[in-house]
Amino acid sequence: MKRRDFCVSALAAGIATTLPDRHAFALAAADVADLAAVTSKGAQTTLEGAAVRELADSMRGNLLMSGEHGYDHARAVWNGMIDRKPALIARCEGASDVSHAMTFARERNLLVAVRGGGHSISGKAVCNGGLMIDLSSMNSVRADLTTRTARADGGCLEGHIDHEAAMLHLATTGGVVSHTGAGGLTLGGGFGRLCRKYAMACDNFIGADIVTVDGQLRHVSDEENAELMWALRGGGSNFGVVTALEYKLHQQDPMVVAGDINFAWKDARDALMFYAEHGDDMPDELNLNVILVTVPEVGRIVSFEAIWCGDPAKADAALRPLRNVATPIADTVAAVPYAKFQKRGDNSNRHGARLYMKSSFVNDFTPELVDEVLEVHRESPIYAIYFMQSGGAVNRKASADTAFPHRSAHSNMMLWNQWHDLESEAERETRIAEVRSDWARLKKFTHGYYVNLNEEDAARTHANYGENYERLVKVKKKYDPTNLMHMNANIDPTG
Ligand SMILES: Cc1cc2nc3c(=O)[nH]c(=O)nc-3n(C[C@H](O)[C@H](O)[C@H](O)COP(=O)(O)OP(=O)(O)OC[C@H]3O[C@@H](n4cnc5c(N)ncnc54)[C@H](O)[C@@H]3O)c2cc1C
Incomplete structure (x- = not known):
């Protein structure tokens, strides 16, 4: 080997060993074997290796499968009794990754789970045999003193928001454990130590970016897609993957x-x-x-x-x-x-x-x-x-x-x-x-229950939402008519 060739290949080898896994995956042999998976309705299916490879190549984040470094860490959720093995884990780094993953799942009618902070007690963030859309790498927050608002990525934890807001002597309602996901908590309601003063997290939730089941990224607020905004304030993950949450903040002494x-x-x-x-x-x-x-x-x-x-x-x-x-x-x-x-x-x-x-x-x-x-x-x-x-x-x-x-x-x-x-x-x-x-x-x-803690109670979901249920069904029909997003307190699009 000539000296120049040696230097180039040594450099390449050096780079390869320091690259994150996703690049190792992308540079690996082109063949990815077909993969057994589970559909949204629980049937067995096969994912073509070429399509899996295409999804991996379309993402900024990692696409993990069983046996790969990081897979077991990514599938572990808060409740240690939950042990599920998705066929694929899309570790998303932004809305575009989420959109690619969602489109891949919709086109194959694949079982989908979305992971925010992973605190769902019944383990709704992880599935057996489906696609887990993992938002945990998306966790930056920006708090703004002038507008008294914060914008948090869809995988942020409650503590991330408390931390950034406190610096500006601001706060909003968040859960009582700082590693709870802001996404799951807010979409289901959101109680916390400030809720009697500032109302619930969902009441301070003023806007969102959401990737809906059709793969589109939409902004929602009381002015844009207002019905969807209303539904997101308590309707859980029924309507898509929220990639950013905007909150009203309140002046609050940090002590x-x-x-x-x-x-x-x-x-x-x-x-x-x-x-x-x-x-x-x-x-x-x-x-x-x-x-x-x-x-x-x-x-x-x-x-x-x-x-x-x-x-x-x-x-x-x-x-x-x-x-x-x-x-x-x-x-x-x-x-x-x-x-x-x-x-x-x-x-x-x-x-x-x-x-x-x-x-x-x-x-x-x-x-x-x-x-x-x-x-x-x-x-x-x-x-x-x-x-x-x-x-x-x-x-x-x-x-x-x-x-x-x-x-x-x-x-x-x-x-x-x-x-x-x-x-x-x-x-x-x-x-x-x-x-x-x-x-x-x-x-x-008791009277009714909190969906964030009783997601398993599907038979009672209708009664639990009371008069709001019919309105939620209309929004569900519009944004997720095939009920792809059903690992939650489920709103049935057929009513
Ligand atoms: C230790 C502990 C303390 C808690 N304390 C409180 C509390 O103080 N107040 C309170 O109100 N609740 C509390 N909860 C309940 C908590 O609100 C729910 O468990 C909530 O679902 C956690 O959200 P997560 O993102 O961490 O969970 P995950 O398991 O990641 O997700 C929960 C559900 O939300 C969906 N989801 C999460 N993020 C998104 C997103 N960005 N877009 C779309 N769907 C998403 C998931 O698909 C899943 O259906 C607590 C739970 C635990 C285990």
Whole structure:
């Protein structure tokens, strides 16, 4: 080999080893074997190797298949009990990649899953045998002080938005765990520690870029494609892949007053009755989530997680009634950066956690519910019963203002059975059975459910959207008449 040839090939080899996988894939032998896959209706199909190769070449991001570096990482979602293997994973880097992937899926009527933050508890972000459209690399955010808005890519996490907004002394409602995806959370509704003050994430959702099933990129807002905008505020991923979300931001002191006020089990009834009776008339600036939980070496407690986002000088007066419920066994409420407080549950709810849960909205928090909840927890102390507060600005919207209809709830009640160690099949079944039988005792106190937590409840989707369902069906028919996007709380285009 001549010296010049040697240098050129050595350089090429050097470049090849540092190139990201997608280029390695694109430069590999032209032949890609045909691939077994699953259609949208669950039938077996075969994807031609040449077509797969063409899709890979059309993308800026990686197209992964089983056995390739990164495939197992990309298919893993938050709930460690979910283990599904897509035929292909399109790791999109922009709307154009999403459009190519969507067109590929539509033309073959392929099963499609979309991954934002991967927090769907039933694992709706990943499928067996279909195409997973993975947005997790699309995660940049721009917050704007002049317009008080933020624009977040479709794969952004809640913490990304909190972080950028806080720098400008701005904020908007986001979930209570910072690695939850903004896309999934907002499209299904979006509760959080600021929702009583600023309403839900979907209420602050003012525009979007969406790749619809026909592969087109559309901008939606109250002025453009307004019906689709309405449907995206609570209708979930039924209408396409949202590649960017625009939010209204609010002026917010980055420091809030927040923490836990914990009560011994002997005071549990007083604490829950206080929450039941006063939850609806608390000031909007106060958010109170309540958790019944067993703490090692302490036992069962009732914990008030309180956050005051208003004038710090008024925090003590606002929090005094909470502290007067009984003598707290712990009180950690103090001034803290909001964006930091939003991360407090990140580790206990880390990726790979294993969770089985049930939840629904409580409109009337009656003494009978309080007694039943205490009894259920007494008998099943291993898991948490969690009440996420609603009300305030959330309930000042009308049910038809957004696709999300539940504007009368006091709280969202959750039986949250989460663990981290790999369990035996028998242990898993025991945990699941326990939640189910406890839920059977509590369900009668509830009204409708939050689609982001109960996506599996397809049979009740129609009733759950109430009067908004027919309007959602019309939008679905227009943008996804064949129901390609059905890994969600599904709106059936045939009604
Ligand atoms: C630990 C934990 C904490 C939570 N805390 C809260 C909370 O405080 N408040 C609250 O309201 N909810 C909360 N949730 C529920 C959460 O809102 C839902 O799980 C939500 O679906 C998560 O969105 P994701 O993007 O992370 O999930 P994914 O699993 O990626 O997606 C969920 C659904 O949304 C679709 N989707 C996601 N992104 C897009 C997009 N850009 N375009 C189109 N479709 C998309 C997916 O296809 C799927 O159907 C929590 C869940 C967990 C596990």
